[in-house]
Amino acid sequence: MDEKLLEVKNLTFSFHTYGGVVKAVRDVSFDLKQGEVLGIVGESGCGKSVTSQCILKLNPEPPGFFEGGEILYKGQDIVKMSEKEMRAIRGKEIGFIFQDPMTSLNPTMKVGKQIEEIFVGRKDMTAAQKKEKALEILKLVGISDGEKRYNQYPHELSGGMKQRVMIAIALVGKPSIVIADEPTTSLDVTIEAQILDVLKNLQKEMNTSVIMITHDLGVIAKMCDRVVVMYGGKIVERGTVDEIFYHTKHPYTKGLLHSIARLDTDKNQRLEPIEGTPPDLFAPPKGCPFAARCEYAMEICSKLPPEIYHISEQHETECWLHHEFAPETDLNRKEA
Template identity: 55%
Template sequence: MCRVEKIIEINNLHINFYTQSGIVKAVRGVNFFVNQGETLALVGESGSGKSVTAQAIMKLLPTPPSKIEQGQIILDGEDIVPKTDRQMEKIRGNTVSMIFQDPMTSLNPTMRIGRQISELIIKNEKVSKREAKVKAIELLKMVGIPKAEERYVQYPHQFSGGMRQRVMIAIALAAKPKLLIADEPTTALDVTIQAQILELMKELKEKLNTSIIFITHDLGVVANMADRVAVMYAGQIVEVGTVDEIFYDPRHPYTWGLLASMPSLDSSAEEELHAIPGSPPDLTHPPKGDAFARRSKYAMEIDFEEEPPLYQVSETHFVKSWLLHPDAPKVIPPKMILDRKRDFPGNFPEPVLVKEDR
């Protein structure tokens, strides 16, 4: 049996921001990993800590005001938390690259597209300008830019939003990274272009065997994109599992809320979409117990007193909720969750307590 290589493993990551209003505990004990050639979707509302976690992996967080208080970010077998900016320059691009939400703020408006790609290739591969140009044009073709030779000499403003995002993907892939982080890469695009970009990323992952961390607030976007999904709330991972486990056998009330608020193509016009009541907590003063308790109709007394442990539902499915305790009352999930379970041919195992967080 071949051993699966972990491209990145994050262990007990804590990140604080020191502000005039107080210490914001933005990431609180996050644990997850991504295997070689795998796509992990990191989902949750704005302010849940997704982008902060991603920027920590790239070591792009400004220090101050941010500080990694504790934890490990083991990237390609090496902990990068202690590394300096100069040391990270050799890692960014080569081992890990990032696609940002808005390509216009990431591309240099005064520099031709081709040059922006070629300079990265020259820096990382030590090739001539002519060789770099050939490779840059190949990358533009790979990401679906028509007439790549002509587009090579154009400026960002001459590209549409979707084409600019394709250019950003080409730039991110220029150094052939092992891990690609996509931070809300389709939010600014219309639905048709969004679908094209998602399909492109799937194709490139299969072709290049690149691992991807895909960050989004929209569970619907990742249904056909990810291998596994990690649901993040108030700076913590509250549920993680395969796509099928998260979509058809979710166990955390927050995941139920995200799924229940997601419209589907087969929904009737009369079918009501659910909204999660309230708003995320102020992380300058994280709530005692389960951070989601104040927004959950399933909350019990213990939720307001003690932080829930991690429960294992299957080999790949983990949930941080007191509802999985053997003595917890049996609750009925929203109807649409039950409907999903009914239509899914899988089995639904009982959870067991995990003594140590993964």
């Protein structure tokens, strides 16, 4: 699991709008290793979906544009690739599960034909072989009576069934990486658990690397090996799941964890919301993006962007609290 399949380096992506330029993703760097599940977590508008779509150049250009950075897949820079080169990567090398199957599936095409689209242009495959692959992946994602489903239209399937079809489309080409952008957002909790189990089992079976985009920390705990926490278009903390959940080092991550109910939460105990509003990405703050909402904020936080502090080999955070001259708090206290 040491081989780096994907390296995102200093990625900066913005959008031209009538109101000005929106700095959606700002200097984001992370990597993905062979066979691991990486979670990207954060509230709506933090830049996680834009980041994931940059990897396959799915954001429309214009109005979107790359301001800087590299996205290296097996050593090749995706940012510099042409549309023709990207077509060879989308689906075949990197699959994508979109967050809303209701709108992502083509309502005018039968399910089977949508799964087979990945094989368009493959002259080495007959129509019968393409159908065989489609039926095989439908079985793998837990859809019974594959022949019947193959010939149905999306409106004839339930929400959970549609999401399984989305997973089938993403995995049928046996890609090295699958990006799952909030794959369970529109589903109820019982179906969500089934879909996550399907995804986890297939990931292990195929040794596929997965990037899981979500705002749900329960999904992160169940699925991921490492976690990247985003806020205001930037990465504020990264580490293994245990480090992020049990040794939190950034005030925003702490706020996220305290804003959800736990099994041992008393029924009379109020959840703690994160006060304030996200930063304006038309004019991003000079310092830490979370400074205006942070209970620990110091004068330097709003003036200068924090340095990267290495807590352990895999655990990093961007927070001034870890500077040697910062006052002691529960987040920077040395662990025994």
